[in-house]
Amino acid sequence: MKKNKLSILTNGIIKENPVLVLVLGTCPTLATTTSAINGLGMGVAATAVLVFSNLLISLLKSVIPDKVRIPCYIVVIAGLVTVVQMLVQAYAIDLYNALGVFLPLIVVNCIILGRAEMFASKNSPLDSALDGLGMGMGFTLTLFMMGSIRELLGSGSIFGVSVLSTPIAIFGVAPGGFIVFGCLVALVNKITEGKAIKKKEFSCADCPVASVCGQSKLACEKGEC
Amino acid sequence: MSMFKEFAMPPLVLTVIAAVVTGALVATESVTTPIIEQQAAAAADAARAVVLPSADSFTQVTVDEMPEGGVDIYEANNGTGYVVTAQAKGYGGMLKVMVGIDSNGLISGTEVLENNETQGLGSKVSEHAFMDQYIGKDSTLEGIETISGTTISSNAFSKAVQNAYQVYGVAAGVEVAGTQRDPITDEVKAELFPNVTSFQKYAVEGEAYKAGDEGYIVVTSNAGFAGDVTTAIGFDLNGAITGVVFTETSETQDYGEQYTRASWKDAQVGKTSADELDLISGATVTYDALKLNFTEAFEMLPTLADASLEYEGTAEGYNGTMTVAVGIDSTGAITSVRLVDSADDFASKVSDEAFTSQFVGKTSTDGISTISGATVSSTAFIEAVNNALAAQKGA
Numbered sequence: 184m185k186k187n188k189l190s191i192l193t194n195g196i197i198k199e200n201p202v203l204v205l206v207l208g209t210c211p212t213l214a215t216t217t218s219a220i221n222g223l224g225m226g227v228a229a230t231a232v233l234v235f236s237n238l239l240i241s242l243l244k245s246v247i248p249d250k251v252r253i254p255c256y257i258v259v260i261a262g263l264v265t266v267v268q269m270l271v272q273a274y275a276i277d278l279y280n281a282l283g284v285f286l287p288l289i290v291v292n293c294i295i296l297g298r299a300e301m302f303a304s305k306n307s308p309l310d311s312a313l314d315g316l317g318m319g320m321g322f323t324l325t326l327f328m329m330g331s332i333r334e335l336l337g338s339g340s341i342f343g344v345s346v347l348s349t350p351i352a353i354f355g356v357a358p359g360g361f362i363v364f365g366c367l368v369a370l371v372n373k374i375t376e377g378k379a380i381k382k383k384e385f386s387c388a389d390c391p392v393a394s395v396c397g398q399s400k401l402a403c404e405k406g407e408c
Numbered sequence: 409m410s411m412f413k414e415f416a417m418p419p420l421v422l423t424v425i426a427a428v429v430t431g432a433l434v435a436t437e438s439v440t441t442p443i444i445e446q447q448a449a450a451a452a453d454a455a456r457a458v459v460l461p462s463a464d465s466f467t468q469v470t471v472d473e474m475p476e477g478g479v480d481i482y483e484a485n486n487g488t489g490y491v492v493t494a495q496a497k498g499y500g501g502m503l504k505v506m507v508g509i510d511s512n513g514l515i516s517g518t519e520v521l522e523n524n525e526t527q528g529l530g531s532k533v534s535e536h537a538f539m540d541q542y543i544g545k546d547s548t549l550e551g552i553e554t555i556s557g558t559t560i561s562s563n564a565f566s567k568a569v570q571n572a573y574q575v576y577g578v579a580a581g582v583e584v585a586g587t588q589r590d591p592i593t594d595e596v597k598a599e600l601f602p603n604v605t606s607f608q609k610y611a612v613e614g615e616a617y618k619a620g621d622e623g624y625i626v627v628t629s630n631a632g633f634a635g636d637v638t639t640a641i642g643f644d645l646n647g648a649i650t651g652v653v654f655t656e657t658s659e660t661q662d663y664g665e666q667y668t669r670a671s672w673k674d675a676q677v678g679k680t681s682a683d684e685l686d687l688i689s690g691a692t693v694t695y696d697a698l699k700l701n702f703t704e705a706f707e708m709l710p711t712l713a714d715a716s717l718e719y720e721g722t723a724e725g726y727n728g729t730m731t732v733a734v735g736i737d738s739t740g741a742i743t744s745v746r747l748v749d750s751a752d753d754f755a756s757k758v759s760d761e762a763f764t765s766q767f768v769g770k771t772s773t774d775g776i777s778t779i780s781g782a783t784v785s786s787t788a789f790i791e792a793v794n795n796a797l798a799a800q801k802g803a
């Protein structure tokens with residue numbers, strides 16, 4: 184199915200928003216959205232990694248054998264994140280200090296590995312790059328929104344400028360993060376009227392390890408996997 | 409698929425990809441590492457300038473035996489002081505602090521470099537609202553107030569500053585006075601020796617008392633798990649423990665705290681060596697501190713038999729009453745003089761060694777010269793010493 188270039192890009196913003204619809208990358212989302220600027224910084228860094236990792240993996244998709252594709256993806260992604268980390272530390276030390284441990288943690292951000300597996304391994308480099316950009320934008324947008332809400336309610340400030348004198352501290356910690364997260368998921372569900380992502384029937388054929396799974400095909404089709 | 413394609417290709421491809429990625433990492437690292445190191449050095453220099461504003465630039469001072477908790481020390485090139493980086497164990501890890509010490513030995517500024525303390529509580533020690541009280545203080549850190557709810561973190565900050573002073577002392581070649589601990593109260597003395605009515609302080613390094621004819625009290629302090637553990641230990645005339653009172657401890661409830669219970673304290677009575685102390689399992693760090701306390705106390709005991717006792721004398725000084733503690737030996741000769749309390753602006757002058765050393769060995773204050781420019785204060789000091797001498801004669 185030939186997807187139109189623009190739709191690939193906008194896909195990641197609402198319809199298949201990686202955080203609110205695909206529910207990937209929840210960990211860094213909750214951790215870095217204590218303030219708007221941190222969420223924004225994390226989103227931009229992750230987008231950079233996403234675009235290039237998708238591009239690289241798409242370029243290498245015919246070279247990487249199916250059996251070792253997960254380790255190969257991980258080596259590429261980890262290498263990419265480490266390079267980004269070194270560059271950010273050298274040229275943007277303030278962002279580096281703000282992101283702290285979450286910069287190297289982009290390696291295990293499910294969105295990156297998820298899109299490599301779901302999209303980049305099956306599509307052209309240009310499409311993959313666009314998908315990476317779209318997903319990254321959706322991620323950044325979500326992080327920015329969550330960060331702004333949590334910063335305003337939890338610390339009473341906008342971009343570090345204090346505006347409210349009585350913040351509700353719970354929004355600065357995990358429980359409050361989950362509350363905001365849940366509300367945003369509900370909001371997206373409402374906007375897309377529950378049709379955001381086609382609910383697929385998950386059968387053996389869709390399983391990522393289908394090619395190396397030991398179960399017999401017959402048992403699989405009977406649903407006894 | 410051929411055997412080659414199915415089994416040899418996959419690991420081969422993975423290896424090649426790994427090699428290429430490694431190459432890219434090495435290349436990036438060689439470009440960025442110099443920049444990162446330069447930035448770190450510039451940031452450290454900038455932090456030093458904030459902490460010691462009067463300095464122009466810094467040179468590192470190598471210290472052969474870095475005291476405990478010291479990280480590094482830099483001297484200001486224009487001679488206005490030193491900047492020491494030191495650390496102490498806090499609640500969530502090491503608290504690293506940069507301390508600026510000016511040429512008078514007073515703190516010019518502090519900055520926290522590494523704070524892993526609890527967010528919203530111990531993290532506050534990094535804030536200037538807390539740190540500003542240190543500016544202008546000397547190594548005794550008198551009058552420092554901790555932030556409520558952050559005992560361990562606040563104590564760690566003070567400890568780090570003290571460690572910084574130790575490094576400064578070694579590098580600058582000066583004597584650094586430790587923090588003053590309040591002397592033990594009469595209640596503590598009475599608890600250890602209920603039948604003794606007169607306790608006399610010994611003029612020694614540390615805190616020790618003569619408990620009438622019954623024995624001695626020695627007060628020692630060492631760092632435990634959550635701060636200092638200070639004990640007042642009572643000894644009989646044969647050097648055996650008669651009792652223990654904890655005057656300062658914040659050890660963990662049900663762990664180090666168990667040592668403060670009567671069950672443990674009573675069990676140590678009669679022992680003559682720190683090696684005999686009972687260890688409570690699960691509270692080793694506190695035990696180590698206690699063992700040090702007892703060891704130091706036992707070591708001090710033999711010296712007390714010949715030590716001079718301290719007598720206090722007061723006189724009216726420049727701004728108010730001046731109190732002096734004089735160590736006088738059994739022949740009536742002065743062994744030491746110490747300013748205890750004074751509201752005088754010239755207090756530092758009368759504490760000067762050139763003045764105080766005049767008293768040592770004398771049995772009266774005849775012939776002691778006053779300090780020019782501080783006549784009233786030094787005259788008061790001499791009068792106070794006279795009163796102390798009189799107190800000893802009458803005692």
